[in-house]
Structures are given as C-alpha cells and as structure tokens.
Amino acid sequence: MSVNPQATKILSHWAATVPAQWAPSTLRIAEHSLEDTIAAMVAGAGDRVAASVRRGLGSGAGSVPVIGSTQGLCAPLSALANGTAAHARELDEMFFVAGSHFGCAVIPAILAQAWEIDASLDQVLDAIVVGSEVMARIGLAMNRAHFEKGWHGTQTIGVLAAAVACARLRGLDSDQTAHALSLAVSMAAGPKVQFGTDAKPTHAGLAAQGGVLAASLAAAGVTGSTVALEGPHGFGALYAGHTTADWSAATSVQSEALAIESHGFAFKLYPNCASTHRCLDALQSLVAEHGFAADEVARIETLVGRVNMVNLRHAEPRDAREAMFSMQYAVATLLRYGTVELADFTPQAVHDAETRRYMPIVEMRLDPKAESGTETATNLLPHTTVVTLKDGRRLERALQHAKGSLANPFSALERQAKFDQCTAGIAPAERLAQVRQILAAPQGIPVRRLLELLQFEAHVDDGERFRRTAGCRP
Numbered sequence: 001m002s003v004n005p006q007a008t009k010i011l012s013h014w015a016a017t018v019p020a021q022w023a024p025s026t027l028r029i030a031e032h033s034l035e036d037t038i039a040a041m042v043a044g045a046g047d048r049v050a051a052s053v054r055r056g057l058g059s060g061a062g063s064v065p066v067i068g069s070t071q072g073l074c075a076p077l078s079a080l081a082n083g084t085a086a087h088a089r090e091l092d093e094m095f096f097v098a099g100s101h102f103g104c105a106v107i108p109a110i111l112a113q114a115w116e117i118d119a120s121l122d123q124v125l126d127a128i129v130v131g132s133e134v135m136a137r138i139g140l141a142m143n144r145a146h147f148e149k150g151w152h153g154t155q156t157i158g159v160l161a162a163a164v165a166c167a168r169l170r171g172l173d174s175d176q177t178a179h180a181l182s183l184a185v186s187m188a189a190g191p192k193v194q195f196g197t198d199a200k201p202t203h204a205g206l207a208a209q210g211g212v213l214a215a216s217l218a219a220a221g222v223t224g225s226t227v228a229l230e231g232p233h234g235f236g237a238l239y240a241g242h243t244t245a246d247w248s249a250a251t252s253v254q255s256e257a258l259a260i261e262s263h264g265f266a267f268k269l270y271p272n273c274a275s276t277h278r279c280l281d282a283l284q285s286l287v288a289e290h291g292f293a294a295d296e297v298a299r300i301e302t303l304v305g306r307v308n309m310v311n312l313r314h315a316e317p318r319d320a321r322e323a324m325f326s327m328q329y330a331v332a333t334l335l336r337y338g339t340v341e342l343a344d345f346t347p348q349a350v351h352d353a354e355t356r357r358y359m360p361i362v363e364m365r366l367d368p369k370a371e372s373g374t375e376t377a378t379n380l381l382p383h384t385t386v387v388t389l390k391d392g393r394r395l396e397r398a399l400q401h402a403k404g405s406l407a408n409p410f411s412a413l414e415r416q417a418k419f420d421q422c423t424a425g426i427a428p429a430e431r432l433a434q435v436r437q438i439l440a441a442p443q444g445i446p447v448r449r450l451l452e453l454l455q456f457e458a459h460v461d462d463g464e465r466f467r468r469t470a471g472c473r474p
C-alpha cells in the first residue's frame with residue numbers, strides 16, 4: 001500500500017502551478033543540462049543507430065528539426081530521433097536521485113514541443129526545472145529496487161518526466177497535466193536486457209516521443225486514471241521491485257529544495273555507463289599519486305553496488321555497444337591511456353590486442369556492504385578500486401562521487417573540453433560558434449533559432465569520426 005494516495009494529483013498540480021521564478025543558480029544548472037544534451041545529440045547523430053532510427057521514421061510529415069539531418073519530422077518523431085542520438089554515445093548526464101538519465105529522455109521532447117509552439121529558451125529552461133523535479137520525486141518513491149529489478153529508469157521514469165515537462169511548456173492546467181502523466185504511465189517500458197544493444201539508446205528516444213504524445217493527447221482531451229502512479233495497479237505497484245513505492249516523496253515537492261540544487265546532475269566525463277565512473281576516477285587518481293605503469297599492475301579489483309552489477313553485464317564485449325557496459329574494458333582502457341574517450345568505442349578500439357591484454361586482470365565484484373535495499377537514491381555507496389602491483393604493493397581508493405557530480409563538479413575548462421570532444425569536427429564550425437553563443441546566454445532566444453543551426457547532414461560511421469585527444473601513458 002502506498003504511503004500517499006494523492007501522488008499523481010500532487011505532482012501534476014505543482015508542475016502546472018509553480019511560478020516560473022527560479023533562482024539564478026537553478027537556471028545555471030538547467031542551462032548546463034541543455035548544453036550537455038545538445039553536445040550529446042551532436043556526438044550521437046552520426047552513430048549508425050541514430051541514422052537507422054532516422055531512416056526507419058521515413059518522412060514523418062513535419063518540420064521539427066532532427067539534429068544531424070536537414071529533414072524535419074513531426075514533433076513526436078523528432079523527439080524520438082533526437083533522444084536516440086543524445087543517448088547513443090553514453091556521454092549524457094546521470095540524475096542519480098532519479099536513477100536515470102534526464103537530458104536525453106526529456107530535453108528532446110521539450111525542444112520538439114517548443115519548436116511547435118515557437119517558445120523561447122527561457123520557457124525551455126523552465127520546463128527542464130519542472131521536469132527534473134517530477135523525475136526526481138518519482139525516482140525517490142521507487143528507490144533503488146526499481147532499477148535493481150532491471151528497469152531502465154531513463155525510459156520508465158523518463159517518459160513520465162517528459163510528459164509533465166511538455167505539459168508545462170504547453171501551459172496545461174492541473175487536471176490536464178495529471179492526464180498527461182497518467183497517459184505516460186501507459187507508455188513506460190525499458191528493460192535492462194537491452195543494455196549493450198541498439199535498443200538501449202532508443203529507450204531515451206521512446207521516452208521523449210512518449211512525453212510529446214502524452215501531453216498532446218491530454219491537451220486534446222484524452223484522459224487517464226488520476227491515480228496512475230499510486231493506484232492498486234498503478235506505476236508504483238507494478239514497477240517497484242522488492243520494496244513498496246513510497247509516495248511521500250511527492251507530498252514534499254512544495255516544501256523541499258529542488259533536486260537539481262540539492263542532489264544535482266552528474267555530468268559524465270567518460271562516454272560509457274556511469275556505473276564504471278567512480279572506479280575509473282579512483283584508478284586515475286591512484287596512477288597520478290603513485291606513478292605506476294600499466295605493465296606494473298598484477299590485478300585490479302572493483303567493488304560496486306547491485307544496480308551496477310546489473311548494468312555492467314559484458315565482461316567480454318563483442319562490439320562497441322557492449323563495451324560501453326563493461327567494467328573490464330573501461331578499466332583496461334584507462335590503464336592503457338590514462339583516460340577513456342569517444343575514440344575508444346570503435347570496432348578497432350574494442351578489439352585492439354593491447355587493450356584486451358589488460359582485461360583479464362580486471363575483476364568486478366559486488367561490494368559486501370551493498371546488500372539489497374541498503375543503498376538508496378539519496379545515499380549512494382562508495383565504489384572501491386584496489387590495485388595490486390607486481391612488486392606486492394596494494395593500493396586502494398573508495399569514491400562516492402564521480403567527477404562531474406554536484407560534489408565533484410567540472411571546472412570551466414573541463415566543461416568546455418567535453419563540449420569540444422562531442423562537437424568539434426562534427427557540426428559545421430561556423431554554426432557551432434553560434435550555438436556556443438546561444439547556449440552561453442540563452443535568455444530571450446527563440447528555440448527555433450537554436451535548432452535551425454543544428455540541422456546538418458551528419459557523417460555516419462562506427463565512431464571513427466572521433467579522435468583521441470590524449471596519448472598513451474608512459
């Protein structure tokens with residue numbers, strides 16, 4: 001039985017009525033999220049999965065821009081194409097309090113809807129803030145059990161947040177917003193069995209598409225259950241996992257700090273599953289501190305949580321998509337190069353004999369402290385990396401927060417470097433300069449101006465368009 005029987009109505013009423021009067025610090029976070037998602041979309045637009053989705057959608061009868069193409073689509077299909085591209089390279093942020101990726105699932109929906117109504121980027125930022133808060137509240141209610149069970153929250157919860165964000169952008173009232181949220185519950189899917197396949201990035205696209213559709217249908221008068229989240233056969237009852245959904249998280253939406261302020265987005269430094277990132281950061285810091293070379297290492301042990309064990313299912317990746325969900329490949333790559341970059345996820349890189357040589361010394365285990373139910377959305381357990389050198393030394397480091405998180409944020413240079421890695425040499429240089437200017441000062445800018453600059457024919461390959469920016473470590 002849920003703790004609060006009014007979750008659907010409470011969240012919808014808040015989303016529809018909260019004043020668009022956000023603190024400057026809140027808007028800066030929303031701006032970073034928009035910038036990060038745009039960069040991820042540009043990076044992923046040239047992926048074969050993104051190109052295949054565009055091809056599969058056909059003409060789509062519409063003018064809403066698709067990044068990486070000069071052809072437009074209708075709003076729901078544009079959101080599907082752009083959401084897939086945003087998630088294709090695994091460099092889009094994590095929203096740990098919601099157990100999901102936010103930007104790739106929600107921002108493409110917002111942008112497609114904003115194009116249709118000729119909204120400004122100020123309205124887009126407002127929708128980002130509202131959508132992220134709803135995603136956080138639902139993620140808190142579901143807690144880790146939802147993700148441990150094998151649901152990919154980027155789609156299951158992402159479509160709910162996208163629907164509410166689009167409802168906010170369209171100016172729907174509380175009842176209409178509740179129906180948009182309810183309709184989105186009927187679109188929630190996304191099993192983690194798809195991790196390491198083309199279907200995984202399409203989860204983000206499907207969430208974005210569903211968000212646009214749910215808000216559009218609600219605006220046209222289509223209705224759904226007003227207890228879709230908390231009802232006897234609602235989202236919480238069916239998707240919660242081994243624990244009961246706690247909808248008290250919804251009741252506190254009006255009294256607690258915004259989740260993006262208190263928990264923050266975790267912007268990704270490495271283009272692979274975030275479940276590897278704390279171990280990669282720890283290994284990188286151990287190398288910097290102790291100065292050992294790759295061939296001096298006898299063994300590397302990584303201790304992670306239950307969700308991470310579910311996510312990192314490919315110990316012997318057969319292709320670049322599987323390599324994105326492999327602790328062994330990620331650690332071997334960082335051990336060899338000192339970092340992990342977009343250029344490390346090509347067919348040639350994944351099968352490189354030198355990198356593969358280090359994979360057998362990498363072991364991933366469940367941390368004994370990570371018993372089911374002990375790790376929560378607001379209290380992530382540290383991940384531990386243990387390096388045993390051939391001379392017998394044992395080096396250990398535990399990290400709770402990866403680089404790019406609220407507790408360990410990017411510097412301005414690191415943020416710029418990530419944007420460059422995603423976009424340089426891919427989007428036309430003269431347009432990219434204008435995109436940078438708009439994202440640096442988006443206030444008052446029509447969304448159509450931004451999206452028109454991002455229409456170009458992307459070169460499609462298996463990742464060879466990316467170039468390594470760091471050489472091998474000595």
